[in-house]
Amino acid sequence: MCDTCGCGQPDQSFRIQKPQNPSTHTHAHEHTHSHGDVAHSHTHEHSHEHPHLHEAGQDAGHAHQFHDASHEHPHGTQIMIGQDLLAKNNLLAERNRGFFEARHITAINLVSSPGSGKTSLLEETILALRQEIAFFIIEGDQQTMLDADRIHKTGVPVIQINTGNGCHLDAVMIQKAVKELDPSDHSMLLIENVGNLVCPSLFDLGETRRVVIMSTTEGEDKPLKYPNMFRTSHLCVINKTDLLPYVDFQIDKAIDYARQVNPHLEFMEVSVKSGKGLENWYKWLRQNLS
């Protein structure tokens, strides 16, 4: 089913492309229906009432019966499911993780707001470490090949996932992109997620480590405003420290807020522009190589 507009078509709406090879493996499909039809409301047209027994005291009666196969209701049979809504993504993420582990691939999921400097950090990292680490890059954006084109100039293999209207990468997209990209054993796969601090936090990609990047041009209260992302990350890179004299950003406060959400989070202060602190980032990458 289409994940973007819910049109019921079987193909995904995302597109996977390598730079300078625009015809590669396209998952887009034609939307032949009118979106006006899709948007109309129809879930409240239920004119007849179903007297559910459990509506009066459902928690007392049913909350702990997930493992029961079924039981009768006045107008039907209740089937207990108890399935996590993200189970499919989580399962596929574990498959990705198993693949990465078996091939000694270190997969890093880079998440942040738009404009924190993820792509610039990737470019600098590739240029600095390409002699010692085999990099493979997945770029995630709603639209355009711009980021993949930037990475392509460094000469390392890169693939772009365009999510269309989607706000995050998921495990299926990574599985398909990895098949195309074919990263070698003992390599490092850097995944630049869609710039968004909300949605990507819920979708495990099978990564080895999750890195959240914030920059000094943002508010230091980001960790409190978007706690899920900071809660699920292993490392927080604070970028654009060269701008500290000109902005109100207080690093200590930002770290303090992030530690409230996730006391186990590691921190790193860098300036991609001046190069300050990048050695620590490179050291962290080396330490996390499989």
Next chain:
Amino acid sequence: MHELSIAMNIIEIAAEEKDKAGGGAIQSVELEVGTLSGVVVDALQFALEVSVKGTVLEHAKIDIHPVEATASCNRCGLSFPVGDLFTSCPHCQSFDTRLVSGGELRFRSFILE
């Protein structure tokens, strides 16, 4: 926006489980959404409204039950209700806590006619 992905998952699970149960029309569905799950109930409701058309849930009543959040302190073991992910333990003030409930995104059950 991720609520739309979640709505798609709900429809997919419903279609699979309906087949397993031998078919029939789905009358109603019960979902559990934790208050700290990262999913906005209103957005999920809207996503479901626009995406159930032509699916097994087109005519189903969808009940979303919120699940209140409880955290447990990793240092002293106290369990306490929380409204966010950055509340310290009221006993030992540690921020090292884990969510015991409130993170749920669960397809609880459905009723087949």
